Amino acid sequence: MPDRIADIWGRRTPFARDAPWPARIDQKLAEGLTDGDVERWVASACTLCSNGCALDIAVKDGRMVGVRGRGSDAVNRGRLGPKGLFGTWQGMQGKDRLTVPLVRDESGELVESDWETAMMRIVARSQQLLRSAGPGSHAFYTSGQLFLEEYYALAIIGKAGIGTPHMDGNTRLCTATAASAMKESFGSDGQPGCYEDIDSCDAIALYGHNVAETQTVLWARILDRLAGPERPKLICVDPRETEVARLADVHLAIHPGTNLALMNGLVRELFVHDWVDHAYAEAHTVGIQELRATVEPWDPESVARVCGVAPGDVRRAAEIIGTSERLLSTVLQGFYQATHATAASCQVNNLHLLRGMLGRPGCGVLQMNGQPTAQNARETGADGDLPGFRNFANADHVAELAALWGVSADKIPHSGPPTHAMQIFGEIELGEIGFL
Ligand code: SF4
Numbered sequence: 531m532p533d534r535i536a537d538i539w540g541r542r543t544p545f546a547r548d549a550p551w552p553a554r555i556d557q558k559l560a561e562g563l564t565d566g567d568v569e570r571w572v573a574s575a576c577t578l579c580s581n582g583c584a585l586d587i588a589v590k591d592g593r594m595v596g597v598r599g600r601g602s603d604a605v606n607r608g609r610l611g612p613k614g615l616f617g618t619w620q621g622m623q624g625k626d627r628l629t630v631p632l633v634r635d636e637s638g639e640l641v642e643s644d645w646e647t648a649m650m651r652i653v654a655r656s657q658q659l660l661r662s663a664g665p666g667s668h669a670f671y672t673s674g675q676l677f678l679e680e681y682y683a684l685a686i687i688g689k690a691g692i693g694t695p696h697m698d699g700n701t702r703l704c705t706a707t708a709a710s711a712m713k714e715s716f717g718s719d720g721q722p723g724c725y726e727d728i729d730s731c732d733a734i735a736l737y738g739h740n741v742a743e744t745q746t747v748l749w750a751r752i753l754d755r756l757a758g759p760e761r762p763k764l765i766c767v768d769p770r771e772t773e774v775a776r777l778a779d780v781h782l783a784i785h786p787g788t789n790l791a792l793m794n795g796l797v798r799e800l801f802v803h804d805w806v807d808h809a810y811a812e813a814h815t816v817g818i819q820e821l822r823a824t825v826e827p828w829d830p831e832s833v834a835r836v837c838g839v840a841p842g843d844v845r846r847a848a849e850i851i852g853t854s855e856r857l858l859s860t861v862l863q864g865f866y867q868a869t870h871a872t873a874a875s876c877q878v879n880n881l882h883l884l885r886g887m888l889g890r891p892g893c894g895v896l897q898m899n900g901q902p903t904a905q906n907a908r909e910t911g912a913d914g915d916l917p918g919f920r921n922f923a924n925a926d927h928v929a930e931l932a933a934l935w936g937v938s939a940d941k942i943p944h945s946g947p948p949t950h951a952m953q954i955f956g957e958i959e960l961g962e963i964g965f966l
Pocket residue numbers: 576577578579580581582583606609610611612613614615745746747748
């Protein structure tokens with residue numbers, strides 16, 4: 531096997547537009563073992579970045595002894611990046627990992643315990659608080675590494691069982707912009723795109739998304755399109771000379787803090803050149819004239835002055851966006867953890883709405899997440915939202931959920947926005963929340 535620490539993205543498997551991404555099975559077994567030594571393979575997933583690659587875990591003598599990518603899976607078609615190949619199973623066998631629950635003894639020291647004791651302590655504390663202080667005494671703050679079904683079970687426990695409004699997910703302090711930009715533009719927090727759009731697009735625009743380092747297998751998919759026939763055009767918006775920037779047709783190395791100025795300029799160019807799908811915009815958007823008035827001051831020269839890029843590069847990027855048949859855009863922390871984060875990310879959505887580039891193969895926006903199932907936490911209601919993109923302010927949505935769960939609508943917290951993570955921590959400090 532090649533040195534996959536040095537060769538991060540692995541061997542190229544070029545493919546053409548609309549062809550299936552060829553499978554390539556990446557595998558790593560413990561030193562000295564061969565396939566014949568593996569007793570069984572257990573289906574799982576890599577949880578080390580937000581890509582969510584499917585992998586099978588090799589088991590021998592009851593222990594993990596390696597991994598391989600699953601060739602049939604739509605996300606990775608068998609590939610694994612260096613973290614999936616080495617981190618998932620070797621890291622989990624570190625000597626510092628817990629093997630039994632720990633509970634605090636009377637002196638406050640964490641001591642080894644057993645599951646029954648640990649779980650019953652949780653139950654006793656929970657019951658005591660529910661009796662004395664009610665559901666608001668409980669809060670949940672959840673990571674982006676559970677599985678979808680686990681999140682949904684958690685949502686039911688929190689919302690239909692306990693009935694607390696204090697639930698939030700890791701998105702809050704990571705990629706909150708993804709959720710707010712999608713709600714602003716589309717009215718719900720569901721991704722209007724998928725990884726297969728890479729296979730079918732003819733232009734890819736990456737906004738503040740260094741995919742080559744953050745999701746190495748997703749970049750391998752893009753590299754395979756770039757290496758194949760009908761190479762898609764590539765736009766990179768990133769102040770740094772990243773691997774993505776190195777291969778881009780247009781690299782807009784804008785000054786930090788100027789995302790929105792650039793996006794206003796790109797949207798303006800669509801209007802100026804009439805690269806607008808009027809029928810689509812008429813059917814699916816509101817506020818076009820207000821948008822046009824907002825971006826009007828942002829001609830390429832003004833953008834160039836503020837962002838520190840050449841006006842010609844702004845025009846070239848806009849032309850790719852304006853004339854491609856199928857455009858895929860991705861957005862990540864360079865836009866999210868920045869000034870005007872939601873507004874700039876909404877302008878990416880607006881480019882697609884103006885061009886009618888949503889809802890068909892090769893056309894989509896991926897407002898990316900930072901952890902593998904952060905999106906699932908939100909879709910299932912394990913954060914502040916209600917499951918299935920339901921709206922707490924819509925009485926029909928709450929009633930439908932109550933009927934599905936067999937509880938009264940009053941049980942499900944919906945009188946106002948859910949408690950966000952920072953507020954939860956504040957209420958813990960004040961003693962309002964006694965169970966996290
Ligand atoms: S790309 Fe992400 S999910 Fe896939 S193997 Fe690498 S770290 Fe794991």
